Amino acid sequence: MHLTTAIASLLLVGSVASLQSPHRRAVVAPQSKALTPRAASVPRSSVTDYSYLTNKTARFLVNGTGIPEVDFDVGESYAGLLPNTPTGNSSLFFWFFPSQNANASDEILIWLNGGPGCSSLDGLLQENGPFLWQSGTYKPVPNPYSWTNLTNVVYVDQPAGAGFSPGPSTVNNEEDVAAQFKSWFKHFVDTFSLHGRKVYLTGESYAGMYVPYIASAMLDEEDKTYFNVKGVQINDPSINDDSVMIYAPAARHLNHYTNIFALNSTFLSYINTRADTCGFNAFLDAAIQYPPAHPFPAAPPITEDCQIWDEIISAAYNINPCFNYYHLTDFCPYLWDLMGFPSLGTGPNNYFNRTDVQRALHVPPTDYSVCSDNPIFLNGDTSPPSAWTVLPGVIERTNNTLIGHGWLDYLLILNGTLATIQNMTWHGTQGFTRDPLTHPLFVPYHYGLQELSEGTEPDPFILDAGAGLLGTAYTERGLTFSSVFLAGHEIPQYVPGAAYRQVEFLLGRIGSLQQRGGYTA
Numbered sequence: 001m002h003l004t005t006a007i008a009s010l011l012l013v014g015s016v017a018s019l020q021s022p023h024r025r026a027v028v029a030p031q032s033k034a035l036t037p038r039a040a041s042v043p044r045s046s047v048t049d050y051s052y053l054t055n056k057t058a059r060f061l062v063n064g065t066g067i068p069e070v071d072f073d074v075g076e077s078y079a080g081l082l083p084n085t086p087t088g089n090s091s092l093f094f095w096f097f098p099s100q101n102a103n104a105s106d107e108i109l110i111w112l113n114g115g116p117g118c119s120s121l122d123g124l125l126q127e128n129g130p131f132l133w134q135s136g137t138y139k140p141v142p143n144p145y146s147w148t149n150l151t152n153v154v155y156v157d158q159p160a161g162a163g164f165s166p167g168p169s170t171v172n173n174e175e176d177v178a179a180q181f182k183s184w185f186k187h188f189v190d191t192f193s194l195h196g197r198k199v200y201l202t203g204e205s206y207a208g209m210y211v212p213y214i215a216s217a218m219l220d221e222e223d224k225t226y227f228n229v230k231g232v233q234i235n236d237p238s239i240n241d242d243s244v245m246i247y248a249p250a251a252r253h254l255n256h257y258t259n260i261f262a263l264n265s266t267f268l269s270y271i272n273t274r275a276d277t278c279g280f281n282a283f284l285d286a287a288i289q290y291p292p293a294h295p296f297p298a299a300p301p302i303t304e305d306c307q308i309w310d311e312i313i314s315a316a317y318n319i320n321p322c323f324n325y326y327h328l329t330d331f332c333p334y335l336w337d338l339m340g341f342p343s344l345g346t347g348p349n350n351y352f353n354r355t356d357v358q359r360a361l362h363v364p365p366t367d368y369s370v371c372s373d374n375p376i377f378l379n380g381d382t383s384p385p386s387a388w389t390v391l392p393g394v395i396e397r398t399n400n401t402l403i404g405h406g407w408l409d410y411l412l413i414l415n416g417t418l419a420t421i422q423n424m425t426w427h428g429t430q431g432f433t434r435d436p437l438t439h440p441l442f443v444p445y446h447y448g449l450q451e452l453s454e455g456t457e458p459d460p461f462i463l464d465a466g467a468g469l470l471g472t473a474y475t476e477r478g479l480t481f482s483s484v485f486l487a488g489h490e491i492p493q494y495v496p497g498a499a500y501r502q503v504e505f506l507l508g509r510i511g512s513l514q515q516r517g518g519y520t521a
Helices: 121-128 174-192 207-221 242-247 250-256 265-277 280-287 308-319 355-360 391-398 414-422 449-454 496-506
Strands: 078-083 091-097 107-112 153-157 198-204 228-235 401-406 440-443 468-476 479-484
Touching: 078 174, 091 174, 107 121, 107 207, 121 153, 121 496, 153 174, 174 207, 198 207, 198 496, 207 228, 207 391, 228 391, 228 496, 242 308, 242 414, 250 265, 250 280, 250 308, 250 414, 265 280, 265 308, 280 414, 391 401, 401 414, 401 496, 414 479, 440 479, 440 496, 468 496, 479 496
Parallel strands: 107 153, 107 198, 198 228, 228 401, 401 479
Antiparallel strands: 078 091, 091 153, 440 468, 468 479
């Protein structure tokens, strides 16, 4: 569709595993007495403690102490396949984690990975689920920053053909995606008696298409029994054409991180000359103004001579063979990854393709891959970008839409998102009227940070979310834009504390992303 074939294939919602690195320690600011998010799960003494166990749900119950390689109780969860009929003709896989948070009793949060064709289990296992097994780590660990600490979360492999959801895919556009997801969601709500719940839709990368289109279609139903959409969050989202999201900001972002790319001055001069000749720099200067320019400039066309992003990537690999456009500060060697991406080293590989794992999750024997080798849209996604169509309406109807972006993402680039926002009109006004990058994002200090500098940190150390002013956040007319300094394409993976804080805001647990104080219950 709007993405070139080469780039569209890169929009995995988790970075190519061999190009990822785990979070690591850093020098931190002084300790505060703010609370740490609760442990990933609390072991239960018996199934009688389960909140959602009924005759309808029993076949989906996951043994929280029987998940292969996980040596702790992940608590109550349910997994399996439910139909996406009548709109579709297949089933979608889900893994549902009820929360023990009392404030979550009337909520359900949906997480979607992108691709198109990538499994949302990537987000669960390597970003924001109750247990994590990230690239290069020895075994799964509890996730103190799991979004399930805040609310009930369901991870869904969709459309059919992605992850554990059996194909073939029958979608041609985002309207088809939304229709099939709505059909599946009604089955899910009926099965777990979630009628009337506040619904929050979240995701990243190509979910920048999925989430706004699904949210818009749900809101169109005007049916609060099933589709009571109250908020939307999309991180590093694909919401516009390549020309704006990738190519126009490529040279400027290279200049911002010159020391990381480490490219020679001759090449830098060449690229900046090309960016001027192709009109990219003039476009950015005109497009990123607060309030926005009128008339808004047209994005320059991507001719053969103007594919500078591709040239930068090629040169970057010459300098750093382990260059990672999903997260600019990664370095060699590649870390092995259990999600089945190409990798070096030893360790488990393609965890979800194991027979014992599939049995535990109530799916038939499946040749699982984290991102499908088969096209989800046989002729490409024919829907226009969400920023051109449904996203403004979703902002207007929820007054609670958050767009997050990692500064270290070089696949979808921050200035491309800002230029896109400045060309959107919602609530009768175009773009932000004030610069969103001048307002801080505050993440609470918590136990484990000061202990690192003192050498008294707990062992094993899993409290790996930093704190302080970790980015920017600004809200205007129901839309929040929040950038995160140390994050790449996957904010929850690289800066889990910032991602956790953003979800607190989405759910209304805090009043703003500038708010001081500890994490909420």
